[in-house]
Amino acid sequence: xxxxxxxxxxxxxxxxxxxxxxxxxxxxxxxxxxxxxxxxxxxxxxxxxxxxxxxxxxxxxxxxxxxxxxxxxxxxxxxxxxxxxxxxxxxxxxxxxxxxxxxxxxxxxxxxxxxxxxxxxxxxxxxxxxxxxxxxxxxxxxxxxxxxxxxxxxxxxxxxxxxxxxxxxxxxxxxxxxxxxxxxxxxxxxxxxxxxxxxxxxxxxxxxxxxxxxxxxxxxxxxxxxxxxxxxxxxxxxxxxxxxxxxxxxxxxxxxxxxxxxxxxxxxxxxxxxxxxxxxx
Numbered sequence: 001x002x003x004x005x006x007x008x009x010x011x012x013x014x015x016x017x018x019x020x021x022x023x024x025x026x027x028x029x030x031x032x033x034x035x036x037x038x039x040x041x042x043x044x045x046x047x048x049x050x051x052x053x054x055x056x057x058x059x060x061x062x063x064x065x066x067x068x069x070x071x072x073x074x075x076x077x078x079x080x081x082x083x084x085x086x087x088x089x090x091x092x093x094x095x096x097x098x099x100x101x102x103x104x105x106x107x108x109x110x111x112x113x114x115x116x117x118x119x120x121x122x123x124x125x126x127x128x129x130x131x132x133x134x135x136x137x138x139x140x141x142x143x144x145x146x147x148x149x150x151x152x153x154x155x156x157x158x159x160x161x162x163x164x165x166x167x168x169x170x171x172x173x174x175x176x177x178x179x180x181x182x183x184x185x186x187x188x189x190x191x192x193x194x195x196x197x198x199x200x201x202x203x204x205x206x207x208x209x210x211x212x213x214x215x216x217x218x219x220x221x222x223x224x225x226x227x228x229x230x231x232x233x234x235x236x237x238x239x240x241x242x243x244x245x246x247x248x249x250x251x252x253x254x255x256x257x258x259x260x261x262x263x264x265x266x267x268x269x270x271x272x273x274x275x276x277x278x279x280x281x
Contacts, residue, residue, distance in 0.1 A: 001038070001045045001055060004063070009084050015063035016056045017185075019045055024052035028095045028277075031102030033125075033259075035198055037062030039185035040099065043178070043263045047270030051277070053097075056085075058105075060199035062185055072147060073202055078105045079112065086116050093118035095277055099262055100125050100235070111221040119280045120226040121273055123262045124234040127219065127243035131209035143207030155200055157193035164194045173233070173258030181263070216246045225249040227276040229269055231261040251276070 001017040017038040018024065028051045030041045038055035039062075045053050057064040058078050067073060082105065086092070092115055098106035103125025110117035131139055158164040162176075165183035169176055187194045210218070226247060230237040232254060244250065253272045257265045 001042050001053070005054070007085055007088070009081065009088065011065075011068060012059055012081065013065045014056060014059070014081065014085060016054050017041070018052070018054045019049065020052065024054055026091065026094070027052045027054035028097060029091075029106075030055040031096060031098040031106055032057065032061065033100030033102055035061070035202060036099070037182060037186045037197075039181045040178075040260065040263060041097075042181055043266035044097075044270055044273075047267050048274065051274075058102075060202050062197060066199040067201075072204070072207075073199070075105070075206070076108065079108045082109050083113055083116070086113075092116055095119040095121070095280075097121040097123065097273065098125055099123040100259065104128050107222065107226075108218055110224055110226075111218045114221075114223045117224050119277060120222070120224055121276060122226060122228045123269060124229070124231045124236055124259050126228050126230065126236045126240055127246075128210050128215040130212045130215045133211045136208065139205075139209055140207050143205045146205035147201075147207075155196040155198060157190065157195040159193060161187065161194050164196065172260060174260045174264050178260060178263040219243065219246045220248070222248060225276075225280050226251075227272065228252045229261070229272050230254050231257050231259060231265075233257060234259045234261060 001019050003018050003021045005016040005018060005023055007014040030053055032038060032040045038057050041055040059081060060066050060073055094117055096106040096117055103122035106120055110120050158167060161183055164187050165176060165179040168182055169179040186197055188197050226249060228250060230240060230252060255261050255265045255268045262269045
């Protein structure tokens with residue numbers, strides 16, 4: 001993936017990476033996880049050269065715009081961004097590959113706008129982040145308190161690109177090679193420092209969480225076939241049984257490694273992806 005694309009959605013500009021200088025007419029849309037960027041799909045793209053992959057960056061991430069100063073980051077707003085983009089580009093019946101948060105956004109999109117999604121691949125992603133209904137008041141308080149705190153300064157900065165990558169490495173389950181990919185895409189040089197591009201407001205607490213019943217209702221509305229590729233040491237395999245019975249058309253594959261298995265076990269993830277898309281076409 002070496003070609004940059006830009007999409008203008010009113011006050012927002014969304015950035016994307018692909019292997020083609022020309023924008024694919026019907027891309028396989030790739031959606032990254034929280035605080036990651038489009039470069040997280042570069043290892044996977046190496047093993048899927050036959051697919052028109054387009055790795056999109058959510059607002060606040062990578063090279064996409066930050067939301068306006070008076071705005072906040074709501075989960076369902078990312079779904080709205082995708083609907084607006086699909087309508088602008090006249091995309092329908094898409095195959096979507098979503099990692100972690102990207103898989104949750106894709107699931108919500110497929111459930112609410114089934115005409116836009118024909119096949120869904122969830123990479124170490126299953127279900128939604130939920131909370132007990134009784135915790136709603138506390139969640140609202142935590143979210144508002146988080147937003148009212150004095151704004152943090154600029155994003156974390158480091159004296160070199162490698163130092164920025166090493167800092168990212170401390171929070172993840174991959175090697176310096178993968179961390180460098182994210183850092184090269186996700187930082188900007190300012191004077192002598194390399195600063196992360198991500199909007200610091202992404203770290204604020206959510207003001208709400210879906211209840212378990214709401215989450216299950218969304219998943220039950222899915223009409224398209226789905227594949228979950230779960231990592232042995234990832235974030236979702238242990239609680240998978242909690243969600244499996246809710247999906248109508250779900251197949252599951254397991255691969256070694258941790259949460260970013262699409263980077264560290266790209267060949268295996270690519271093989272499962274190709275087999276699923278071939279069978280579903």
